[in-house]
Amino acid sequence: MEFAFTKEQLMFKKEVIRFAREKIVPRVAEHDRNHTFDFEAFHKMGEFGLLGLHFPEEYGGGGADVVTTVLAGEALGEAGVDGGLTLSYGAHSFLCADTLYCHGTDAQKTRFLPPLISGDKIGCMGLTEPNAGSDVSAMKTTALKKGDTYVLNGSKTFITNGPIADVALIYAKTDPEKAHDGISAFIVEKGTPGFEAGPPMDKLGCRSSQTSELFFSNCVIPAENLVGMEGLGFLMAMQTVEWDRSALLSPMVGGMNHALARSVTYAKGRKQFGRPIGKFYATKEKLAAMKIFAEAAKLLVYRIAWCKGQGKPLNHLEAAVAKLFVGDWLLGPSNDAVLLHGGYGYCHEYGMERIFRDGRLAPIGGGTSDVQKMIISKMI
Amino acid sequence: MNFDYSQDELDLFHSLETILGKTTEVRPKNLISKLAWTGYATLGENGLAGALPGAQERLAQWKPAAYRTMEYGLRIAATTLRRFGPEAWHATWVTPIQQGKILATAALDQAEGEPDLTGKPHDKGYLINGTKTAIPGAISADVILASGTVEESPALFLFQKETGDVSLTQGATGLYTLTAHETFLPDTQVAILSKKTPLAPFLDLLKNRIQIAEATGHAAALFDQAKTAAKTCPEGGKPPIAKQEIGFKLATMYTLLQTSRLMSANASGLIDANASDAAMASSCARVFCSDAANEIISSALEVMGENGFKKGGPADRLAAIQALRVEGPSVGQTKEAIGNMLLKY
Numbered sequence: 001m002e003f004a005f006t007k008e009q010l011m012f013k014k015e016v017i018r019f020a021r022e023k024i025v026p027r028v029a030e031h032d033r034n035h036t037f038d039f040e041a042f043h044k045m046g047e048f049g050l051l052g053l054h055f056p057e058e059y060g061g062g063g064a065d066v067v068t069t070v071l072a073g074e075a076l077g078e079a080g081v082d083g084g085l086t087l088s089y090g091a092h093s094f095l096c097a098d099t100l101y102c103h104g105t106d107a108q109k110t111r112f113l114p115p116l117i118s119g120d121k122i123g124c125m126g127l128t129e130p131n132a133g134s135d136v137s138a139m140k141t142t143a144l145k146k147g148d149t150y151v152l153n154g155s156k157t158f159i160t161n162g163p164i165a166d167v168a169l170i171y172a173k174t175d176p177e178k179a180h181d182g183i184s185a186f187i188v189e190k191g192t193p194g195f196e197a198g199p200p201m202d203k204l205g206c207r208s209s210q211t212s213e214l215f216f217s218n219c220v221i222p223a224e225n226l227v228g229m230e231g232l233g234f235l236m237a238m239q240t241v242e243w244d245r246s247a248l249l250s251p252m253v254g255g256m257n258h259a260l261a262r263s264v265t266y267a268k269g270r271k272q273f274g275r276p277i278g279k280f281y282a283t284k285e286k287l288a289a290m291k292i293f294a295e296a297a298k299l300l301v302y303r304i305a306w307c308k309g310q311g312k313p314l315n316h317l318e319a320a321v322a323k324l325f326v327g328d329w330l331l332g333p334s335n336d337a338v339l340l341h342g343g344y345g346y347c348h349e350y351g352m353e354r355i356f357r358d359g360r361l362a363p364i365g366g367g368t369s370d371v372q373k374m375i376i377s378k379m380i
Numbered sequence: 381m382n383f384d385y386s387q388d389e390l391d392l393f394h395s396l397e398t399i400l401g402k403t404t405e406v407r408p409k410n411l412i413s414k415l416a417w418t419g420y421a422t423l424g425e426n427g428l429a430g431a432l433p434g435a436q437e438r439l440a441q442w443k444p445a446a447y448r449t450m451e452y453g454l455r456i457a458a459t460t461l462r463r464f465g466p467e468a469w470h471a472t473w474v475t476p477i478q479q480g481k482i483l484a485t486a487a488l489d490q491a492e493g494e495p496d497l498t499g500k501p502h503d504k505g506y507l508i509n510g511t512k513t514a515i516p517g518a519i520s521a522d523v524i525l526a527s528g529t530v531e532e533s534p535a536l537f538l539f540q541k542e543t544g545d546v547s548l549t550q551g552a553t554g555l556y557t558l559t560a561h562e563t564f565l566p567d568t569q570v571a572i573l574s575k576k577t578p579l580a581p582f583l584d585l586l587k588n589r590i591q592i593a594e595a596t597g598h599a600a601a602l603f604d605q606a607k608t609a610a611k612t613c614p615e616g617g618k619p620p621i622a623k624q625e626i627g628f629k630l631a632t633m634y635t636l637l638q639t640s641r642l643m644s645a646n647a648s649g650l651i652d653a654n655a656s657d658a659a660m661a662s663s664c665a666r667v668f669c670s671d672a673a674n675e676i677i678s679s680a681l682e683v684m685g686e687n688g689f690k691k692g693g694p695a696d697r698l699a700a701i702q703a704l705r706v707e708g709p710s711v712g713q714t715k716e717a718i719g720n721m722l723l724k725y
């Protein structure tokens with residue numbers, strides 16, 4: 001076992017941090033406050049090559065390995081990019097574009113991947129429904145074949161990038177009688193008659209990402225918009241799990257390192273009782289908790305990334321461990337980051353409350369902590 | 381980056397499990413000689429350094445007390461003697477320790493309020509005074525390697541069983557305190573190092589690694605016991621793990637265990653690589669793994685109920701886990717040390 005990054009990976013990480021600090025971070029607070037998506041930053045991420053880092057060059061991607069790709073997410077968090085933008089990036093690049101890349105036809109890839117990779121188009125992925133969250137198999141949205149079309153009816157909810165997406169990867173039942181095996185995946189483009197996105201939801205955190213419901217009312221799409229084969233949708237969604245447990249979690253690891261660095265600076269400068277608060281044991285204990293979380297989470301997240309990069313079969317058990325750990329153990333140290341800053345920690349200006357709020361998604365999105373515990377307890 | 385064990389490392393684990401599964405031997409010296417052929421005693425020198433935390437975990441899972449003494453001899457005494465001792469000590473001490481012919485332990489910790497070991501030149505040797513504490517297996521050891529100073533330079537002292545004027549007392553946690561009073565050691569048993577030698581931080585890391593793996597070994601043992609109990613079906617009924625209350629507890633225990641293993645392996649690798657972040661990684665692992673073991677034992681007892689308190693059950697490890705948390709540097713002190721490293725205090 002050996003956990004070090006290569007020199008090139010570390011250099012790339014530094015570059016991403018520099019890019020993000022210069023081009024994205026200065027506007028993060030404003031977008032978070034206004035609940036607005038930072039289109040400009042997103043395009044710049046495309047230009048920099050982040051949106052398609054791991055895709056082959058033929059589609060405009062960077063051809064990077066999985067670990068480097070995951071490291072880029074960590075770098076964004078470490079630079080101080082908010083959880084909203086990194087969530088939007090994750091949903092776009094991994095949940096939507098990567099599924100198209102892995103399962104789409106050549107025609108679908110040639111048509112959709114280049115604009116998604118450049119950031120000219122935004123993608124989203126719709127799996128969750130009002131009555132089918134943890135229990136995906138209960139989904140009610142249908143896609144029934146009619147000649148050389150599919151007709152979609154139903155709705156999705158909590159869809160990241162929903163209100164702004166040009167390309168939606170939608171999971172729907174082609175066989176409503178079946179559970180998981182009845183689910184298939186489709187591309188639905190913005191502007192398709194019968195397809196509408198609801199208004200952005202007002203959320204606790206990740207506010208710069210736009211989340212909404214999606215509605216399908218006799219929405220007719222060409223049959224060639226089926227991604228992969230009928231009935232394989234659930235398996236395809238499951239194949240994004242490794243990205244979900246690595247690339248979507250790594251910004252949180254980076255975010256904790258960002259909070260830690262800020263907390264160290266604050267602890268050295270803020271004086272109470274005639275001494276920097278960093279001299280008090282209670283402050284050191286909080287810093288230690290942040291550091292320990294970041295160290296532990298990093299190992300778990302990169303293990304998943306490394307295994308994926310090695311082409312190993314998906315290890316649901318260890319993926320669930322990584323997700324559960326980040327989801328459940330993040331609360332304490334992100335709360336510590338707020339507390340360490342005292343009243344300023346509670347104020348928007350210092351950014352600590354944002355990190356705390358953004359982190360509250362970790363035990364919910366992409367499968368709740370309870371679901372991870374269900375998986376682990378079944379598999380051990 | 382590589383998160384896999386090599387085939388050689390897996391083979392070593394298999395050999396250890398096979399031997400430990402069968403043997404009734406608990407005397408550290410005999411165990412070391414029994415395990416010598418597997419490569420356990422020379423891990424780090426035989427190209428299998430990556431297997432060290434996994435091997436340590438297995439030993440600690442099996443018999444924590446024997447593990448401690450063996451590891452203090454092999455991983456602290458032998459390693460330190462090889463790295464800092466004169467050439468002559470290698471053949472005299474290191475090889476026999478690794479073969480299980482001599483049982484060694486190490487005395488690293490200064491007792492609170494007591495003077496550390498110091499040596500002053502005398503005749504063809506040194507007179508040693510002072511106290512060391514938290515020494516495992518001191519009473520059965522043939523030789524105790526102790527750290528101290530001679531005229532402000534870091535020094536290593538070798539106390540043999542027959543060395544006079546040394547007293548050993550056992551503390552409440554089972555570890556020993558050594559007190560030397562005008563104890564004469566010939567100069568062949570004293571090594572004086574250059575003032576710049578980072579002996580203390582080096583020894584701290586070696587000790588830390590043993591503590592981390594011990595916590596992980598406890599965690600592994602407790603998880604296994606609880607899992608077995610939770611999967612055992614009562615006649616005609618469902619196994620307890622089918623209940624969410626129990627299943628979710630085991631899921632959390634497993635998550636803590638797996639994370640502990642990664643942190644232990646990471647810290648160990650950085651220690652071996654002499655990396656600048658080894659102290660930080662091992663301090664983080666020390667806190668995490670000790671806290672994890674503590675959480676896991678209370679969950680294991682909840683999962684197993686009264687059975688957890690039977691002989692050989694999780695409750696047997698309760699005191700050892702608590703002792704591990706408080707022994708120096710304690711979990712609280714280590715958190716403070718992490719804070720200091722971050723703040724550069």
Ligand SMILES: Cc1cc2nc3c(=O)[nH]c(=O)nc-3n(C[C@H](O)[C@H](O)[C@H](O)COP(=O)(O)OP(=O)(O)OC[C@H]3O[C@@H](n4cnc5c(N)ncnc54)[C@H](O)[C@@H]3O)c2cc1C
Nearest residue numbers: 091125126127128133134158159160364365366367368370
């Ligand atoms: C900001 C945000 C972004 C999101 N982005 C997307 C997206 O892009 N695409 C998408 O498809 N989805 C997305 N989601 C949805 C997300 O994946 C779901 O919210 C999540 O899977 C939980 O589903 P639910 O909200 O329906 O909760 P429910 O499944 O109703 O769960 C409610 C509570 O019950 C618990 N629970 C449920 N079943 C069990 C059980 N068997 N045992 C024990 N406890 C149980 C849960 O753990 C939870 O605490 C997003 C959600 C949020 C908040």
